[in-house]
Amino acid sequence: MKKLIFYCSIYLVLIVVGFFAYQQFSNAKELDIEKGKDIIDKINNNTSDPKWNYTHHKDENLEHEHEQQYNEELVDIFRNIESTLSFFIVVLQEEEEELFASMFLPEQYSTDLWEYIDEPFFNNANYKILREINRDGTLVSASYETTVLEGYKKTRESSEVILNLHYRDGKTVELLIDLVLVGTEHRRNDDIFYIKTSIIEMIEQIHLQTK
Incomplete structure (x- = not known):
């Protein structure tokens, strides 16, 4: 009987520890x-x-410094996972086509465009x-x-999230998104997050989960 109580106690402790570990390491956050x-x-x-275009041809030093500071602010935004995803969601909601593709x-x-439809630009x-x-x-x-x-991993080279x-009809779709930091080639230390995941895979998952 004592052994049974002992093993039950150990099992209960493991459940509690596992729960708190899950809360610590897997933390869902609402996007702003x-x-x-x-x-x-x-x-x-x-x-x-401003997402990736850095102009270095201003004649006035003050204008150049202002633009540089402004662009650095945007680089910081797109090097942050939460900010990048918040932006992405609003782009989807407001149907900003160019920003979506970017x-x-x-x-x-x-590659996905041509797989999705023939003559995608038309x-x-x-x-x-x-x-x-x-x-x-x-x-x-x-x-x-x-x-x-x-x-952790906010500015690492890649991150899976x-x-x-959440949709109006109450359905929720869970997508695995692979984010990668890629340089803009305009200056050093200007890596920002892009979505590496295939858009075709995302669409397939949405269809599958909303049947």
Whole structure:
């Protein structure tokens, strides 16, 4: 009897420890829609393409310093997983086609376009793909999970996250997203996150999970 109580106690302790370990290492966080909107405003209010375009031809030193500081701020934003995903969700909600395409590795996205539809540039493929992801404009919110400690791997070369998309009809889709840091080739230390995951795979998972 004592042995049974002992083993039951050990089993209970393991369950409790496992639960708290899961909470520590797998932490779902709601994405901040307002933060995503603020980032889009910053981009739309800039005369250049601030996500990766760095102009170094200003004649006035003050203008150059202001632009450099501004672009560095955006690089910091897109080197952060949570900020990048918040931006991505708002891009989906507001159906910003160009910004949507810019979130993916160009070579992968180009391959996916041609796999998705013949003559993608004449068949409005960007918009159709975007509408597949937001399910005809019904995306209302999103959260994400990582299997790492809070704050860890925020600026590593790659990071897998689980992106949970919540739709108006109550359905939730869980996507495994592979984010990679890639340099913009304009200056040093300007790596920002891009989505490496195939858009075709994402669409297939959405269809599968919303049948």
